[in-house]
Amino acid sequence: MIEPILVGLAFIAGLVFKRLGMPPLLGYLVAGFFAGGLQLGDAEVIHSLAELGIILLLFTIGLKLNVRELLAPQIWATATLHSAVVIPLTVLVLLSLHWLIPGVEEVETPVAWMLAFALSFSSTVFAVKIFDERGEGAALHAKLAIGILIVQDIFAVSYLVFSAEHAPSPWAFALLGLPLLRPLLAALLKQAGHGELLVLFGIGTALGAAALFEAVHLEGGLGALLFGVLLSKCSKTVELYKSLINFKDIFLTAFFLSIGYEGMPSGAMLIVALALAGLIFLRPLIYFLLLLLFRLRARTSLLVGLSLFNYSEFGLIVAAMAVKAGSLPSEWLTTLAVAMALSLFIAVPFNTHVHSLYARIADRLQKLERGQLLMQERPVNMGEAEIIIFGMGRIGGGAYDYLSQHYPENIVGVEESADKAVQLKLAGINCVAGDASDRDFLERADLQRRRMILVSLSNHEENIEVVKLLNQLNYQGKIAVVSRFPDQHDELLRMGCVTFNLYAEAGHGFAERVLEELA
Incomplete structure (x- = not known):
C-alpha cells in the first residue's frame, strides 16, 4: 500500500513548484529523494x-x-x-x-x-x-x-x-x-x-x-x-x-x-x-x-x-x-x-521559458539556417482572410463553419498538425498548417490586415502564450479565446480578450439550439 503521507508530500512539493512557475515534476523528484531518505512507503x-x-x-x-x-x-x-x-x-x-x-x-x-x-x-x-x-x-x-x-x-x-x-x-x-x-x-x-x-x-x-x-x-x-x-x-x-x-x-x-x-x-x-x-x-x-x-x-x-x-x-x-x-x-x-x-x-527552466528565450536570440539564430528549408518549414500564405482561427479541433472547426456562413471567402483556419490541415483542405476548408505559438509564423502572417483572431488551442497555457505573442507583435484587432474555468475566463478578460467559457455557456448554446428547432 502507498503511504498517504507520500501522496501528500508529492502533492505539496508539486504545488510549490507550480506556484514558482515550474512544472510539478520537479516537486515529485524532490519528494522522491526526501521519501527515499526517510524510507517512506x-x-x-x-x-x-x-x-x-x-x-x-x-x-x-x-x-x-x-x-x-x-x-x-x-x-x-x-x-x-x-x-x-x-x-x-x-x-x-x-x-x-x-x-x-x-x-x-x-x-x-x-x-x-x-x-x-x-x-x-x-x-x-x-x-x-x-x-x-x-x-x-x-x-x-x-x-x-x-x-x-x-x-x-x-x-x-x-x-x-x-x-x-x-x-x-x-x-x-x-x-x-x-x-x-x-x-x-x-x-x-x-x-x-x-x-x-x-x-x-x-x-x-x-x-x-x-x-x-x-x-x-x-x-x-x-x-x-x-x-x-x-x-x-x-x-x-x-x-x-x-x-x-x-x-x-x-x-x-x-x-x-x-x-x-x-x-x-x-x-x-x-x-x-x-x-x-x-x-x-x-x-x-x-x-x-x-x-x-x-x-x-x-x-x-x-x-x-x-x-x-x-x-x-x-x-x-x-x-x-x-x-x-x-x-x-x-x-x-x-x-x-x-x-x-x-x-x-537543469532542463526544466530552459523548456519552460523556451519561447521567450527564442524571441531574444531569434535574429542571430536565423542567420545559421540553410538557404533551402524543408517543405513543411517554409512560410505559408493565408491570403486576404480577415479572420483567423488558431486550432481546428471541434471548437475551432465549429466556429469556422458558423463564421464562414457570414463571412464567406474571408476566413482561414490554422492547424498545428500538418496531416490534419491537408485533410481539412481536401474537405473544402480553407486551412493551412502552422503553429500559433511560433513567433516566426506570426511575424509572417501579415497580422495588421487581420480583423479578428480566434484562439482555440488544446490548453489554457498555450492560449495565453499566443495572446502574449500577439500583444508583443502589436496586433490591433480583436482577440477571442476559449476558456474552460472561471479563473481562466477572468485572466483572459484582464488581457483584453473576448472570451467564451465553454462550460458556463454550454447550457445557453444548448437552449438556443432547441429554440431554433422549435421555431
Whole structure:
C-alpha cells in the first residue's frame, strides 16, 4: 500500500513548484529523494507503479505514432549521428574522472563505454510531459523530438535484448504476425464504447502487450509501443488516447518519485554526478547543429534540442541490468539516478521559458539556417482572410463553419498538425498548417490586415502564450479565446480578450439550439 503521507508530500512539493512557475515534476523528484531518505512507503510498490506509467506512456506514444515519419533522415540520422558524437565524448570524460576528481577510482574502458551508451539517451517521459503541458503535441518540433526518442528507445531495447540473461524465445518469431491482430483489436476498441470499458481496454491492452513480450524474453515496453501502433489511426484512437492521459500522468508521478529511492551516492560520486549533469549542456547544441544540417528552421531545431536536454529513464534500466550482471559497481546506479535528476532540474527552466528565450536570440539564430528549408518549414500564405482561427479541433472547426456562413471567402483556419490541415483542405476548408505559438509564423502572417483572431488551442497555457505573442507583435484587432474555468475566463478578460467559457455557456448554446428547432 502507498503511504498517504507520500501522496501528500508529492502533492505539496508539486504545488510549490507550480506556484514558482515550474512544472510539478520537479516537486515529485524532490519528494522522491526526501521519501527515499526517510524510507517512506514501499519502494517496490513505487517502482511497480512507475513501470506501469512507462508502459502506458509507450502505449499512448504508439497510438499517435506514424511509422513512416521515423524514416525521415532528420529523425533516424539525427539520432544516430548524435549518439556517434556523444558516446565517445562521454567515454573520454569518464576515463578522465580519476585524474580530475580525487577519490574516484579509475573507470575501466568497457565500463566507460557501457555508461556512455546509457547516458546517450534523452528522457521520453520528460519530453512528452513538457509537450503535453505546453499543448504542443501535434507540432512539428514535438513530432521530431518524439521520433528521435523512439529511435533511441529502439537502440536501448536492442541492447537490453542482446545483453539479457536469456536470449529471446523461439516463440518471439511469432510476434511477426502481430499485424493480423489489428482487425480484432480495432473491433474490440469500437465495442468498448465511451466510458470505463474504454479505459479498461486501453490499460488491459498495454499491460497484456508488455506481458506477452516479456514472456518471450523481450522488453515489455516495446510490446506496449507496438500494440499502440497497431491501434493507431482507428476510428476511436483519439478518444482512447484522451481517456488514458490522466491515468498515464498519475502513474508517471510514481516514476519521478522512484528516482529518489535509488539513494544518494558517496561524496566523490556526487561530484561525478554533478560533472555528468554539466555535460548535458552540449546536447542541445549538438542537436541544434544537426537539425540545421537537415534543413530545419532555427526555432524548430532549438525546441527539439532543448526538449532532449536531459538523461533518460532507459539509462537507469541499462545500468540496473549491468549491476545485476555484475559488470557495473552498484554505486554507479545511484550516481546515474542523481545525474538524471540534476539534468531534469537543469532542463526544466530552459523548456519552460523556451519561447521567450527564442524571441531574444531569434535574429542571430536565423542567420545559421540553410538557404533551402524543408517543405513543411517554409512560410505559408493565408491570403486576404480577415479572420483567423488558431486550432481546428471541434471548437475551432465549429466556429469556422458558423463564421464562414457570414463571412464567406474571408476566413482561414490554422492547424498545428500538418496531416490534419491537408485533410481539412481536401474537405473544402480553407486551412493551412502552422503553429500559433511560433513567433516566426506570426511575424509572417501579415497580422495588421487581420480583423479578428480566434484562439482555440488544446490548453489554457498555450492560449495565453499566443495572446502574449500577439500583444508583443502589436496586433490591433480583436482577440477571442476559449476558456474552460472561471479563473481562466477572468485572466483572459484582464488581457483584453473576448472570451467564451465553454462550460458556463454550454447550457445557453444548448437552449438556443432547441429554440431554433422549435421555431
